[in-house]
Structures are given as structure tokens and as C-alpha cells.
Amino acid sequence: MLAQLARLVRMLLREPLLHFGLLGMLLYAASALVQIQRLPGTQPIRISQADIEQLTAQWRRDAGRAPTSAELEGRIQGLIDQRLLLQEALRRGLDRSDGVVRQRLIRNMRFIDPQTTATDAELLRMARALNMAASDPVVRGRLIQRLQHRIESAASATDGTILAAATEAQWRYSFEHRYFGSGARPANLQPALTMLEAGQGTAQLPGAQPFALGRTFAGQSAAQLNRRFGSTFRAAVQAAEPGHWFGPVLSNYGWHLVRALPPQRVVIDRGPRRRQELQAARERAYLAQAMQALRAEYRIVVEAGELTELSL
Amino acid sequence: MNFNLDSQSRTSGAMRAGVAGVLALLVACEAADRSTVASDGPGNRQPPTGERRCLHYNPERQPLFGDLHVHTVYSLDANTQGTILTPHDAYRFALGERLGIQPYSAQGTALRHTQIARPLDFAATTDHAELFGEVEICTNPDYLEYNAPECVFYREFPDQSFIVFNLAAVGLPELPQFPVPDDAPVIADQPVVGSDGRIPRLPYCGVDGTTCLEAAKTPWRDTQAAAEAFYDRSDGCEFTTFVAYEWTGAPASNNLHRNVIFANEVVPELPPAYQEFPSPEVLWRELSSVCRPEDGCEYLTIPHNSNLSAGTMFETRDRFGAPYTAEFAASRRVNEPLAEIYQHKGQSECLGTMGAGAQDELCGFELLPYNNLTGDRFMGFNTGPPMEQDFLREALKEGLLLEAQLGENPFKYGFIGSSDTHIATPGNVLENDFPGHGGAGMAAGDSVPAGLTDVVEASPGGLAVVWAEQNTRESLFAAMLRREVYATSGLRPIVRFFGGWNLPQDMCAGGNFAAQGYAGGVPMGGDLSAAPGSAAPRFAVSALRDPGAPGEPAQALQRIQIIKGWLENGEKHEAVFEVAGDPDNGAGVDVDSCETSGSGFASLCAVWEDQTFDPAQHAFYYARVVDNPSCRWHAQQCAAAAVDCANPDSVPAEFQGCCDQDFPKVIQERAWTSPIWYRPQP
Numbered sequence: 001m002l003a004q005l006a007r008l009v010r011m012l013l014r015e016p017l018l019h020f021g022l023l024g025m026l027l028y029a030a031s032a033l034v035q036i037q038r039l040p041g042t043q044p045i046r047i048s049q050a051d052i053e054q055l056t057a058q059w060r061r062d063a064g065r066a067p068t069s070a071e072l073e074g075r076i077q078g079l080i081d082q083r084l085l086l087q088e089a090l091r092r093g094l095d096r097s098d099g100v101v102r103q104r105l106i107r108n109m110r111f112i113d114p115q116t117t118a119t120d121a122e123l124l125r126m127a128r129a130l131n132m133a134a135s136d137p138v139v140r141g142r143l144i145q146r147l148q149h150r151i152e153s154a155a156s157a158t159d160g161t162i163l164a165a166a167t168e169a170q171w172r173y174s175f176e177h178r179y180f181g182s183g184a185r186p187a188n189l190q191p192a193l194t195m196l197e198a199g200q201g202t203a204q205l206p207g208a209q210p211f212a213l214g215r216t217f218a219g220q221s222a223a224q225l226n227r228r229f230g231s232t233f234r235a236a237v238q239a240a241e242p243g244h245w246f247g248p249v250l251s252n253y254g255w256h257l258v259r260a261l262p263p264q265r266v267v268i269d270r271g272p273r274r275r276q277e278l279q280a281a282r283e284r285a286y287l288a289q290a291m292q293a294l295r296a297e298y299r300i301v302v303e304a305g306e307l308t309e310l311s312l
Numbered sequence: 313m314n315f316n317l318d319s320q321s322r323t324s325g326a327m328r329a330g331v332a333g334v335l336a337l338l339v340a341c342e343a344a345d346r347s348t349v350a351s352d353g354p355g356n357r358q359p360p361t362g363e364r365r366c367l368h369y370n371p372e373r374q375p376l377f378g379d380l381h382v383h384t385v386y387s388l389d390a391n392t393q394g395t396i397l398t399p400h401d402a403y404r405f406a407l408g409e410r411l412g413i414q415p416y417s418a419q420g421t422a423l424r425h426t427q428i429a430r431p432l433d434f435a436a437t438t439d440h441a442e443l444f445g446e447v448e449i450c451t452n453p454d455y456l457e458y459n460a461p462e463c464v465f466y467r468e469f470p471d472q473s474f475i476v477f478n479l480a481a482v483g484l485p486e487l488p489q490f491p492v493p494d495d496a497p498v499i500a501d502q503p504v505v506g507s508d509g510r511i512p513r514l515p516y517c518g519v520d521g522t523t524c525l526e527a528a529k530t531p532w533r534d535t536q537a538a539a540e541a542f543y544d545r546s547d548g549c550e551f552t553t554f555v556a557y558e559w560t561g562a563p564a565s566n567n568l569h570r571n572v573i574f575a576n577e578v579v580p581e582l583p584p585a586y587q588e589f590p591s592p593e594v595l596w597r598e599l600s601s602v603c604r605p606e607d608g609c610e611y612l613t614i615p616h617n618s619n620l621s622a623g624t625m626f627e628t629r630d631r632f633g634a635p636y637t638a639e640f641a642a643s644r645r646v647n648e649p650l651a652e653i654y655q656h657k658g659q660s661e662c663l664g665t666m667g668a669g670a671q672d673e674l675c676g677f678e679l680l681p682y683n684n685l686t687g688d689r690f691m692g693f694n695t696g697p698p699m700e701q702d703f704l705r706e707a708l709k710e711g712l713l714l715e716a717q718l719g720e721n722p723f724k725y726g727f728i729g730s731s732d733t734h735i736a737t738p739g740n741v742l743e744n745d746f747p748g749h750g751g752a753g754m755a756a757g758d759s760v761p762a763g764l765t766d767v768v769e770a771s772p773g774g775l776a777v778v779w780a781e782q783n784t785r786e787s788l789f790a791a792m793l794r795r796e797v798y799a800t801s802g803l804r805p806i807v808r809f810f811g812g813w814n815l816p817q818d819m820c821a822g823g824n825f826a827a828q829g830y831a832g833g834v835p836m837g838g839d840l841s842a843a844p845g846s847a848a849p850r851f852a853v854s855a856l857r858d859p860g861a862p863g864e865p866a867q868a869l870q871r872i873q874i875i876k877g878w879l880e881n882g883e884k885h886e887a888v889f890e891v892a893g894d895p896d897n898g899a900g901v902d903v904d905s906c907e908t909s910g911s912g913f914a915s916l917c918a919v920w921e922d923q924t925f926d927p928a929q930h931a932f933y934y935a936r937v938v939d940n941p942s943c944r945w946h947a948q949q950c951a952a953a954a955v956d957c958a959n960p961d962s963v964p965a966e967f968q969g970c971c972d973q974d975f976p977k978v979i980q981e982r983a984w985t986s987p988i989w990y991r992p993q994p
Contacts, residue, residue, distance in 0.1 A: 208822025219367025
């Protein structure tokens with residue numbers, strides 16, 4: 001009788017159908033587990049006492065001292081963000097759609113059991129059942145980054161108007177000048193001014209010196225004039241009546257006689273740079289907003305000695 | 313690239329010579345590649361026509377200030393030292409934005425901030441192409457190889473990985489891996505057995521390094537994206553960027569580094585790196601095939617820190633030990649019209665010890681005391697004192713000699729300065745606020761170390777100045793090709809320099825200096841035309857002081873010199889002529905307080921005729937504009953900390969550099985113009 005039973009069991013054990021059934025039950029159980037994990041809200045984001053100890057130890061290693069309570073709080077919040085993003089990435093099924101993650105998980109499973117004959121799909125399901133995405137740093141990092149990118153790219157997809165070209169209107173100044181050095185006496189520049197007013201600009205002017213930057217300047221912004229010539233000179237050029245020689249005017253370099261040309265009102269297209277800055281700012285805002293929403297969706301538990309709800 | 317190191321000597325000459333015979337034929341072929349493309353040479357190139365007209369357009373050209381040597385997070389040696397700023401951040405800094413820089417607190421808050429009062433007109437980030445992919449993989453968990461042992465090592469031991477990665481990639485290769493028997497087949501000139509003329513990348517880079525090369529595309533694309541985003545394509549033309557990178561060859565720590573600058577947004581898919589293209593001529597050959605003018609791509613290469621090449625930067629032989637041919641010389645001249653004469657790791661102008669007439673006391677400025685990138689690690693093992701042949705003045709003279717022999721001058725360099733910052737802060741080059749260059753192999757810390765902000769021999773670096781019609785890539789690049797550029801030691805003096813047979817004697821009398829200069833001669837970087845009869849050439853130089861800015865003090869000008877190098881009876885000569893100002897103007901500085909005294913000049917101008925000119929002698933001339941004395945960066949920090957070297961016991965260890973007599977506390981800031989050349993008619 002006993003021998004008969006043993007034979008039956010041996011026979012059953014050799015029966016592929018039974019294997020199939022058992023494997024199916026196992027997979028069913030595994031996927032059920034995954035289902036539970038993926039239900040939002042039901043699985044709290046839990047920061048354990050061990051997590052906190054690890055954060056503290058890491059801080060000690062980096063900084064050579066224990067973190068203050070504010071510093072530790074910052075680290076805990078960072079960890080919560082990471083786990084929220086990971087959980088949400090899994091909920092959205094990013095682990096199934098990402099090639100790098102799939103490859104990595106399959107590789108891990110084959111590493112654990114080199115003899116396995118399971119297919120890639122089966123291995124993936126088992127990896128999910130084992131919650132390997134959370135324990136493997138590459139997969140975890142990848143999933144978090146993927147979700148971040150997804151959230152950030154929503155920023156550009158949904159709001160094109162604000163990204164329109166940023167333009168700015170500016171005055172630009174043009175002028176001609178003659179230079180008389182830093183040691184010139186303003187009173188002595190009258191003869192040269194008289195000659196310039198009389199249209200003798202090409203003649204040799206008494207006291208004139210070469211000016212390595214040149215004689216004519218076009219399209220200068222107020223900021224450019226300030227930086228190069230100084231604010232006194234800039235103000236004089238801005239206030240000048242176009243077309244007439246005037247001065248002497250003192251710059252950072254010395255004394256000048258100046259003739260301004262009519263200023264131009266121009267519109268500068270800040271173009272790509274401005275768009276890029278706006279885009280980056282919007283992405284940051286979107287991400288912050290999304291994190292806020294996620295925090296509302298999940299229950300967050302931080303164990304500090306005893307289990308307590310973190311007030312958010 | 314920074315101080316990397318190793319512990320052995322260079323490949324033996326015999327080994328190189330053995331290879332030379334076999335492959336000498338190849339040289340002529342590759343040397344001809346690019347010279348045929350631009351046979352007229354950069355010196356004759358005219359400004360581009362048909363491009364947009366900026367509001368500030370000036371047909372007589374204007375000086376634009378920039379930095380063409382900037383490292384960001386993508387450079388391994390910057391990243392291992394805590395730099396996390398990107399090319400985008402670097403460009404923001406160049407535009408005047410205040411940036412937080414390394415070190416960072418554990419929460420990621422920058423512990424220091426820095427800013428320049430005056431934005432730059434242009435900049436290029438030049439990260440090391442060699443480890444682009446390697447760094448990307450080890451810092452981005454997206455990659456499967458993120459957890460490779462090399463990457464774990466990289467993240468856990470940045471100090472050591474700085475050395476190991478650099479050695480493996482760019483320092484070690486020309487060292488024999490083990491003794492190679494004489495009859496061993498050497499596949500290329502690299503005696504790395506098993507290589508195919510390439511240098512193997514680290515194991516995690518996969519077969520043929522493909523994983524790392526693929527990963528390199530990410531930082532390279534971001535480099536391009538940043539350059540595009542920050543290039544001002546409006547009519548305001550306020551800021552120009554260039555897509556660029558650094559080719560980082562330093563066999564046995566002897567520096568052969570080149571910055572590669574692309575003319576516009578048309579660039580190769582990957583920047584040719586040292587591992588795959590392990591000599592300058594192989595680099596040029598590759599560049600000329602992946603960056604072709606007919607596709608809209610153009611480039612130039614700029615060697616830097618020849619002072620640290622242990623005699624190899626201006627070798628008069630090619631990589632197989634064969635002497636220069638005319639084609640090879642022309643190829644070098646066409647590919648690299650400019651050299652960086654000054655940066656964080658000192659000046660490469662002159663040593664002042666060799667050649668008839670060499671007695672230039674101003675060669676002592678920012679002179680590093682060793683001759684390669686090993687620096688003073690290992691108590692001077694694998695390096696030696698600086699060598700004259702590593703300095704540009706000597707190289708320029710050597711170039712004249714080769715020109716006399718071959719009809720082609722391979723060392724026809726215009727001069728620029730730049731920073732070589734490894735904290736992504738272009739143009740942060742002033743003595744009074746030097747945060748350290750961040751590239752000396754020190755590990756990232758999370759606190760600001762006390763004491764001097766860098767090793768005492770480091771310098772804040774300099775600037776590149778380009779005389780261009782307007783601030784656009786086209787206009788700047790054309791000016792760089794024709795060498796109408798000069799270098800400064802960090803300040804912003806304005807210098808114009810013309811040479812010619814017909815320059816008016818009264819050019820300093822207040823007429824239109826630029827118009828007269830262009831009409832009667834050639835600007836800096838140009839070539840004098842044939843000598844008309846027995847006339848002597850005339851040179852006109854006009855300079856304006858840097859007026860400084862709030863927080864950026866500058867001294868008045870002290871003097872202008874013209875430096876002449878020439879050949880006489882086949883021998884190299886040099887002479888320094890004082891042409892304007894007053895070397896004995898009595899200006900000085902008190903090193904205890906850094907208070908300056910005495911007066912200088914707001915502007916200086918001179919017209920100088922070379923009375924010793926002989927139309928049969930090859931020659932070059934460049935101008936050096938020298939400021940009144942001021943405190944060097946370390947003297948300012950020492951004064952602020954009230955370090956008292958007279959009382960050695962009171963000096964804290966971190967301020968020991970203050971009392972190092974080898975490094976003068978007083979400097980004279982300066983500008984170096986590109987030379988003007990003369991060659992006799994055959």
C-alpha cells in the first residue's frame with residue numbers, strides 16, 4: 001500500500017502537467033503579490049528604523065560627524081521622494097516597458113539560477129515577485145529617472161505658449177570720439193573741439209592720442225558702455241544731442257571729445273538660451289508639483305523608535 | 313588635462329627608429345591631407361562675407377575677450393575633484409552669473425561662490441574627450457556597467473582613480489608594457505603589444521571600447537546643446553560659444569595636449585580621442601576626414617602647456633623619428649595656427665636661458681619649476697627642470713630654421729591665453745579672487761580647505777583676445793585662423809600691433825591708428841610682404857590699460873617691448889627692445905599689504921623701426937605690454953592672513969607656500985601679441 005502510494009507520487013512528480021500546474025500557481029501567487037504592491041495607497045512608503053540608521057551612518061562617513069535633526073530630516077525626505085517615484089514607476093509599469101531594466105532583471109535572475117530553463121518573460125515575472133526593482137540599484141535608479149523624465153517632459157508637451165521666443169527691447173548707442181589721454185587738461189581741448197565742430201576731423205588735432213579700441217563704436221548697449229568707459233561717459237553719450245561734437249568727457253581711460261549718432265531702439269531675441277532656461281524652470285516646477293501629488297496619494301510611514309505617522 | 317603621473321621613462325629612441333623605417337612612407341600622405349584643402353594658409357584668409365551683420369559691427373575690428381580652455385563635469389579630472397557644473401553652467405558663469413562651486417556640503421549645497429564682474433564675449437568648453445564615455449558610465453546608474461569594478465573604484469576612491477584612469481588612458485600607453493624583443497612585430501608606433509595602433513580602453517568599455525565610445529555621445533551631445541543654447545544668434549551678438557574638446561595625449565606624462573575648436577555647429581559625431589588617434593598628426597588626419605569643409609565643418613587645434621612636454625611638443629621630428637618634410641611642416645602650420653602661451657599651469661613664452669641674445673628677465677613670470685605633468689610628485693622623479701625648447705619663443709626660432717631649410721614653417725603660432733579651469737568657471741582669472749584651478753589631483757572634499765587655494769606654483773590663468781569685425785563664430789574663427797589674436801595674463805588691456813614697410817612715422821600722433829595700420833602694413837599674426845629694396849620694416853604698437861572694474865583692480869601700463877627672433881648664419885638669435893613707457897618708472901608694491909605705489913600710463917604708443925634688419929634673414933616680431941607691479945595671488949592671500957615669514961614658527965602648515973622664496977610675490981601682468989613674420993624671398 002505504502003509502496004503503491006510512493007509509486008503514484010513518483011509518477012505524479014514525473015508528470016509535466018503537474019509541473020505546469022504548480023508553476024502556474026506559483027506565478028499566480030507572484031503576480032497577485034505584484035498586484036497588491038501596485039495598488040496605490042494600500043502599500044505605504046515605509047522608512048524603517050534601519051533606513052534611518054543607514055542614512056545616519058552614511059552621513060557620518062561623508063561628513064565625519066552625526067547629522068543634526070534638520071539634516072537627517074532632509075535625508076529622510078529625499079529617501080521618501082525616491083521611494084515614491086519608484087513605487088509610482090512600478091505602478092505605471094515602466095519596469096515592463098524599459099529595455100535596460102528588463103535586461104538587467106533577466107540577467108540577475110539567470111545569475112541567481114544559472115541552470116534555469118525559464119523564459120525571459122517568466123524570469124521577469126519572478127523578478128517582479130521578488131521586488132527586485134527595489135533592491136537592484138541600477139534598476140531602481142533607472143526607474144526613478146525614467147519617471148522623472150516622463151514628468152518633466154510633460155512640462156514641455158502641455159504648455160507651448162510660455163516657451164515662445166523671449167524678446168527684449170533695448171537702446172543701442174553709436175558714437176565717434178577722439179582721445180586725449182588721462183593727463184590732458186580739459187581746458188586745453190577747446191581748440192581741438194573747435195576744429196572738430198568745423199568739420200576738420202581728419203586733420204591732426206592738437207593733443208590727440210591714438211586709442212587702441214578705435215574711433216567709432218556702433219550698437220553698444222548701456223551695460224557695455226558702463227563696463228568699458230564708465231558710467232559718466234555712458235551718461236554723457238546717452239544724453240548727447242546726435243550729430244554734434246561735445247566734451248571733454250572723462251572715461252575710464254581719460255579725456256575724450258565725442259559725437260553721438262542717433263540711438264537705435266532694437267529688439268533682441270534671447271532665443272534658445274531663454275527658452276532653455278524657461279524650460280528648465282518649468283520642468284523643476286512640474287516635478288515639484290508631481291511629487292506633492294504623489295505624497296497625497298500614498299500613505300507614508302516613518303518609524304522613529306516606534307511607528308509613527310509623519311505629518312506632511 | 314592636468315598633472316598626471318607615471319613612473320617610467322619614455323619609449324626608447326631606438327624602438328621608435330625601428331618603426332620609423334617601416335612606416336615613414338605614410339607620413340607624407342597624411343601630412344598632405346589638410347594642407348591641400350587650405351593651401352593658401354590661415355594668414356591670408358579674409359573675413360567671411362555674407363554673414364549676418366551685428367549691431368556692433370566694426371569694419372576696423374574690435375577686441376573680443378574669451379576663454380577657450382574650460383573643463384566641466386565631463387572631464388574626469390574635474391569630476392573626481394568634485395566639479396559637477398556642466399557646460400551650461402560654465403556658459404552662465406561666462407555671462408556674469410554667480411555660481412556655487414565645489415566643494416559641496418553633504419546636502420549638495422555649494423560651499424563657495426564665484427563670479428566675474430565683466431562677462432566674457434566668447435567661450436568654449438574643452439572637456440577631455442578621452443574619458444567622456446568612461447565618466448558618463450561611472451556617474452550614471454542608467455548604464456549596466458555602472459557597477460563595474462572600475463566604476464565602483466572610481467566612485468569610492470576618486471583620488472586614486474584620477475591617477476589610474478589617466479594613466480590607463482593617456483599617460484601610460486607609450487611606455488612599453490613589458491620588454492619587447494627586437495624582432496617582435498610592432499603593429500604601429502605604439503609599442504603596446506596586442507594593440508592595433510590604438511590604446512586599449514578599460515575592460516568595462518567592452519570590445520574595442522565600443523561601450524565607452526557609445527556613452528561618450530551623451531556628454532558630447534550635451535556639449536553641443538550647451539554651445540547652441542548659449543550662442544547669441546540675435547543681432548545683439550553678445551556672446552559666442554564654440555563646440556570644442558581637448559585631445560589629451562601625454563605619453564609618459566609629457567604633455568602634448570591640444571584643444572580642438574570647431575568653427576560652427578557642424579562637428580563630428582564623436583570627438584577623435586587619444587586612445588584611437590595617439591599622435592597629433594594622426595589626430596589631424598582623422599579630423600580632416602571627419603570634419604570636412606565641403607560638409608561645412610572646420611576646425612583648428614591649439615596646443616597648450618608646451619612648458620610641460622619635456623621637450624616633445626616642438627620636436628623637429630615626426631612620430632617615427634623622421635625629420636620634418638615640407639608637407640608635414642605645412643600640415644602642422646595649417647592645422648594649428650595658435651598656441652596657448654599662458655594658463656593655470658604657467659607661461660610657455662620663454663625660459664631665457666638659451667640662444668644668442670637671450671637675457672630676458674621677464675621670462676621668470678609664472679614659470680613652473682618642472683618640465684612635465686608629473687610635477688613635483690615623487691620628489692621630482694620622472695621630471696626635470698624646464699627646458700628652453702618647450703617654450704614658444706624658442707619654437708618660433710626653430711620654425712624659422714625649418715622654414716629656411718624646407719621652405720615651410722611648422723611652428724607659426726599666434727598666441728592666446730586661457731584658464732584651463734577645472735571648476736567650470738571660464739574667465740575666472742584674476743589674482744585677487746583665485747579659488748584654485750581645481751585640477752591638481754586633489755580629491756573632492758566637503759569643506760573648504762584652509763590656507764592657500766591652490767599649490768603655490770599654480771596661476772589664475774589668462775584670456776584669449778580676438779580682433780574681429782563682430783562677435784560671431786564666423787568672424788572670430790576667421791580671426792583665429794589669420795592669428796589676429798593676443799593673450800593676456802588675466803586682465804583686459806587693449807593692444808594693437810601692425811608691421812609694414814609703409815607705416816607712417818607719426819602713427820602715434822592721434823590719427824586713425826587702425827586705418828593707417830591696415831593700409832600700410834599687416835596686423836598681428838600676419839606676414840610682412842617682400843622687402844622693398846633696403847628699407848627697414850616699421851612696427852606700430854598701441855596699448856590701453858585695463859581700467860579694471862568693481863572688485864577687479866588693474867594696474868596702469870608700465871612699458872611696451874618688441875621681441876625679435878631671427879636667423880643669422882644659420883643660428884638662432886633673439887633680442888628684446890624697449891619701445892614705449894619706462895621700465896624704471898619707480899612703480900612698486902608692498903608685499904605685506906599689497907598696496908601699490910607710483911604712477912604708470914593709461915595708454916602707450918610707439919612706432920619702432922628695426923635698424924638691424926637684414927632682408928636675407930628670417931625673422932619674427934611680437935609685442936609684450938607690461939603693467940606696473942602688483943601682488944601675485946598667493947601674496948594677496950598671505951597678506952590677508954597676516955602670514956609672518958620672518959617668524960617661521962607662527963606660519964600654519966597650510967600657508968607654508970607663502971614663505972617659499974622660489975615663487976615671487978610680485979608679478980607684472982602682461983599681454984603678448986601674436987608675432988608678425990618676415991621671410992626672405994627665395
